[in-house]
Amino acid sequence: MTKNYINPLIIQRADPQIYKHTDGYYYLSASVPAYNLIELRRAKTLNGLAHAAPKTIWRKHQTGEMSQLIWAPELHYINEKWYIYFAASKTTEFDANGMFQHRMYVLECEAVNPMADEDNWVEKGRVVTPIDSFSLDATTFSWKDSLYYVWAQKDPDIIGNSNIYISKMANPWTLKSDPVLLTKPEYEWENRIFHVNEGPALIHHGNKIFLTYSASATDENYAMGMLTIDEDKDLLNPSNWHKSNKPVFTSDLGIHQFGPGHNSFTTSEDGEKDILVYHSRNYTKIKGDPLYDPNRHTCIQTFEWDSDGNPIFGTPTAYNYE
Structure with missing residues (x-):
């Protein structure tokens, strides 16, 4: 029997990630509306x-790097240590390309409980990439004894705001291999208002690995796309990845679910069902920049797999708790 989940699960929490750990707990991280801390x-x-009380584990700097617009924190457990990947800027101003000025950073915690104390978290610094440009939405993925880093970044030579790249890591805060471009905005549904590919998330099922991402502006145009690769192929060879030419998860006007995206994956309590985690809004009339509208809410729902082993995400679930 499929369990009925509360939706929205958490109000005013965008870019959600839920991580199910071996200690029996689910951990949730997400962007807070003020973009000023990580909880x-x-x-x-x-x-x-x-109903869980949030615990602040890090606060933005007063000045300089990591002082503005703290976005999309993700919690990962690597080699018996906790890591949080997030994007931050030194200013709210745009750069010469008309982009925010985010870069990617890492926190590390050796404590058993990552929520024990703010002092347990150590700043490991910036994840440096060959291009010094707007970058965000990092996630990690362990596969065949290697740790991979997947993220979104602006290339000044490519039209648009961000593309998605992959690299092997030397350690949880340092790249080991040259970045490989996996996808850039190219279809109409990826280029509505803004040319965007961002928010990558990975899941392994059967003999395939799937990479979902989000595209277009962060209003009702926001939608999820997907890349697929056979598990025995080289993840760093872009020709091995196959991109869907259509979105795999979109707004549902009939139930007032708009802009679903920036997803992650987890599993049900009994481990029998895969869970899609994402944010959405229930209205389209946004005043000003959608990034500063606080009402992107965390939602969750189960999803199935077809006979070929591909995910069937369906449509967003209607809100049942407000």
């Missing part, structure tokens, strides 16, 4: 996250 919450059940 975690945890619970033994997914619905329990709706």
Whole structure:
């Protein structure tokens, strides 16, 4: 039987990631509306996250790098240590290309409980890439004894705001191999208002690895795309990845679910069902820049797999708790 999950699970939390750890807890991280800190919450059940108290584990700097617009934190457990990847800027101003000035950073924690104390988290610095440009939405993925880093970044030679890249890592805060471009905005549904590919997330199922991402402006045009690769192929060879020419998860006007995206994946409490985690809004009339509208809410829902082993995400779930 499919469990009924609370939706929205957490109000006013965009870019959500839920990580199910071996300690029996689900951990949730997400962007807070003020973009000024990183918080975690945890619970033994997914619905329990709706009532879990958030714990601030890091606050933005007063000046300089990591002082503005703290975006999309993600919690990962690597080699028995906790890591949080996030994007931050030194200013709210745009650069010469009309872009925000975010770069990617890493926090490390050796404590058993990542929520124990702010002092347990150590800044490991910036993840440096060959191009010094707008970059964000980093995630990591362990495969065949290698750690991979996947993120979104602006290339000044490519039209648009951001593309998605992959690289092997020497350690959880340092790239080992040259970045490989996996996808850039090219279809109409990826270029609505803004040319965007961002928010990558990976999941392994059967003999395939899937990389989902989000595209277009962060209003009702926001939608999810997907790349697929056979598990025995080289992840750093872009020709091995196959990109869907259509979005795989989009707005549902009938139930007032708009701009679903910036997803992550987890599993149900019994481990039997895969869970899609994403944010969405329930209205389209946004005043000003959608990035500063706080009402992107964290949602979750189960999804299935077809006979070929591909995900069937379906459509967003209607809000049942407000």
